[in-house]
Amino acid sequence: MPEVKPMKLVGIGGGEGELREFAPGDKLPPEAIPWVVNASFSASKVEADQSIDNNRSTKITFNIEDFDVGGGYDPATSAYTVPPGGGGKWVFGAALIYTATSSDDTLSLRLYKNGSQVGNIGYGAAGRVTSxxxxxxxMVSFAPGDTVELYAYLAVTSGSRNVLGAAGTTRFFGYKVND
Structure with missing residues (x-):
């Protein structure tokens, strides 16, 4: 098998016109973002299950940053802020496992931009499974500085349900596809 060599990214350092090399694992400063071709992130829910109430949108929290090219994801707020130079078309997605007590339980995933819903990402129906x-x-257009969050809307006969916090089962991600 051929040896895999780390790639270096050259971007803006700190001073005007100053170039700096970034090694794998380095956190890129916001001023380097215009040089990043594909800003992207992935976050996971690896914490206690999150309760969501019936008939209302609930912001879903993702406390682990799996990766973040561009530095826009904040695990403390579970929000992604489109970095400078990151405007354009973006693909956002999510997968959540939730508890169900009835075959009629449904959950829709909603994408919010700057505090307002801009679309539905997906839908889940319990059918005959308990999780x-x-x-x-x-795909949605975003400008630099726009904030993106994931909400879930629960529709059940009564009560609340839980979004599971197991590693690898509940995830939120996004990546820029073009200007």
């Missing part, structure tokens, strides 16, 4: 998945993707 169904709601998942999907969508």
């Amino acid at each position: 169904p998945t709601a998942s999907g993707i969508t």
Whole structure:
């Protein structure tokens, strides 16, 4: 098998016109973002299950940053802010496993931009399973500085349900596809 060599990214350092090399694993400063071709992130829910109430949108939290090219994801707020130079078409997606007590339980995933819903990402219906998945993707235009969050809307006969916090089962991601 051929040896895999780390790639270096050259971007703007700190001073005007100053170039700096970034090694794999380096956190890129915002001023380097215009040089990043594909800003992207992935975040996971690896914490306690999150309760969501019936008939209302609930912001879903993702406390682990799996990767973040461009530095836009904030695990403390579970929000992604489109970095400078990151405007254009973006693909956002999510997958959530949730508890169900009835075959009529449904959960829709909603993408919010700057505090307002801009679309539905996906949908999950319990059917005959007790831990169904709601998942999907969508493409939306964003400008630098726009904030993106994931909400879930629960429709059940009564009560609340839980979004599971197990590693690798509940995820939110996004990547820029073009200007």
